[in-house]
Amino acid sequence: xxxxxxxxxxxxxxxxxATITCGGNNIGTKYLHWYQQKPGRAPIxxxxxxxxxxxxxxxxxxxxxxxxxxxxxxxxxxAGDEADxxxxxxxxxxxxxxxxxxxxxxxx
Amino acid sequence: EEQLEESGGxxxxxxxxxxLSCSASGFSLSSYEMIWVRQAPGQGxxxxxxxxxxxxxxxxxxSVKGRFTISRDNAKNSLYLQMNNLKVEDTAVYxxxxxxxxxxxxxxxxxxxxxxxSS
Numbered sequence: 001x002x003x004x005x006x007x008x009x010x011x012x013x014x015x016x017x018a019t020i021t022c023g024g025n026n027i028g029t030k031y032l033h034w035y036q037q038k039p040g041r042a043p044i045x046x047x048x049x050x051x052x053x054x055x056x057x058x059x060x061x062x063x064x065x066x067x068x069x070x071x072x073x074x075x076x077x078x079a080g081d082e083a084d085x086x087x088x089x090x091x092x093x094x095x096x097x098x099x100x101x102x103x104x105x106x107x108x
Numbered sequence: 109e110e111q112l113e114e115s116g117g118x119x120x121x122x123x124x125x126x127x128l129s130c131s132a133s134g135f136s137l138s139s140y141e142m143i144w145v146r147q148a149p150g151q152g153x154x155x156x157x158x159x160x161x162x163x164x165x166x167x168x169x170x171s172v173k174g175r176f177t178i179s180r181d182n183a184k185n186s187l188y189l190q191m192n193n194l195k196v197e198d199t200a201v202y203x204x205x206x207x208x209x210x211x212x213x214x215x216x217x218x219x220x221x222x223x224x225x226s227s
Contacts, residue, residue: 033213097155
């Protein structure tokens with residue numbers, strides 16, 4: 001079955017750039033999305049189809065894909081960006097949706 | 109504002125049953141595919157079930173197949189998850205979410221309802 005990989009944690013200083021990766025075989029064919037989840041809150045869609053931001057999501061959040069890796073980039077990181085970030089795809093072979101294991105972003 | 113609200117969680121015994129509900133407001137549920145996702149304490153997100161607008165197609169994760177059933181009542185703008193033969197490992201917060209399609213992701217999400225399975 002298809003598997004997504006993410007680093008378990010990423011740390012970044014305020015004002016710097018955070019990069020969170022999501023790896024998977026042929027991930028560029030999967031329509032990958034990113035979600036942000038703060039403690040005790042529901043997840044929020046922040047990037048869809050690799051690089052598009054829903055209305056209301058700051059331009060500081062961006063995404064792209066290259067090879068077998070999708071990347072979420074958060075520019076000018078703020079304390080309020082501290083959260084767990086999950087990538088997600090549809091796996092047509094298993095007819096299952098899949099989430100990556102999640103990356104905890106810590107703002108130092 | 110488009111919102112989803114879950115209800116029906118609580119404490120159940122192993123082998124018992126619960127039925128979760130998800131009520132939509134601000135949009136018509138009938139126009140969208142819907143899903144359930146759960147999150148065990150301290151763990152990540154796990155997709156568990158999907159249903160098309162009419163209910164004609166349903167997909168479920170292997171972990172719940174044969175035990176959980178997703179359904180919907182578009183007239184009531186509501187989504188359901190019937191959970192039977194519950195196991196301790198089903199303990200989690202259960203979220204419903206609108207599936208905007210394979211290319212567009214899940215949005216919005218409900219806040220979730222907590223299910224605890226314990227003897």
